[in-house]
Amino acid sequence: MRTPTGSILECVPPAVKLAALFSISVLLFLTGSLTLLGSAAGTVLVLCLLFCRFAVLQWLKAWPLLLTIAAVALWTAYNDGYQEALVLLLRLGTLSLVATVVTVTTSIGEFIETVTRAAIPLERLGIANARDIGLAIGLVMRFVPDVRQRYLAVVDAHRARGLPLRPTTLIAPMVIGTLKSADDIADAIDARGIRTNSHPQKRAENA
């Protein structure tokens, strides 16, 4: 997640950054005024260029996300008119830029710690285990590149065998491989004592 950016925002506590992200997203969706949304977008962009230029570069590199926003805006323009589309574009554009700033200036370790702390009230209410929530978020971030590598390996295997790429033949090895990894990860988490409430299981396999 974080590459050292040299930005002053790296020194801001992650909880403050996440709270700011939440507040900005609420504010952006409270107003439908183009003037206010345009001003907000402009201000965020200028602040990012001044204090975290790296985030702007990363935001521009996230073209699938920007393309999705553009597609949704086009659809909105077709259905509800240009004004609604512009509102949506400004909201999602600003929000994605602020989210990128938080992402590039916060390490995953800090992120997990913050989410875990934020989830402690849920644990007190008996709804969820705070460390499990933090760990789940860390695992999702950790295994995104792995799933991509697995996908590329399956694609290569198809090409090597001269098989056409079909969703049905791609999905099965991806799901099987991912489930096998999930089993190994669960074992590793237990073995490392990361989850304090895990219990031993009877689980022999092809060993």
Add this chain to the structure above:
Amino acid sequence: MQVVFNDVSVTYAGRVVLQPFSLRLTERRIGIIGLNGSGKSTFSKMINGLVLPDTGTVTTNGFDARQQAHEVRARVGYVFQHPANQIVLPLIKDDMALGLKRLRLTRQEEERAVSDVAARLGISHLLERRAHELSGGEVQLAALASVLVGAPEIVIMDEPTNQLDLRNRNMVSRTIRSLPEDIIVITHDLELLSGFERVLLFHEGRIVEDGPAEVVIARYQELVG
């Protein structure tokens, strides 16, 4: 180490994975060999309570693996056959620190523990790297580091040199030899076991040979043909 198996057996889905046996492990360097599916990994996973026996008890350094699983796991580190899957967080330093959370150390203490272990294994340069960017040997050492940072008394390594090129294999092999902790290695790499005090040979769910490395390896080669 003091690992005691008392009349232990394991079955899984109607298949006997390990026939009943009793055994005491006390040596500092123990190797486990045998064909695929002979029961090696199941045997080793019982030592830290990842697999529970159907009959009998396993005690590790005085703690019952069934009743005192947390105490056992705090004392036994396990490096899995596919070490990439055991690195839970993207950044190596974050992953190493994750295993320390249960100790409730300060951030400075955590950072010191992580950097000490990384320096000891010669992987300080990997701390800021991401798991998916590392070579096979580096992943193996990073997984070992994430285990060692918890200061285990026993380290179990499942096929630590599997799929490594010669350079990485030698690097991992040297590291294993230099570890002060008690070591149990499951391996098909018989050279890795030279100098080990004791080697167990598994075959079809039984320990068919138990003794010094040279004797057991010779018996294994004879068995395989």
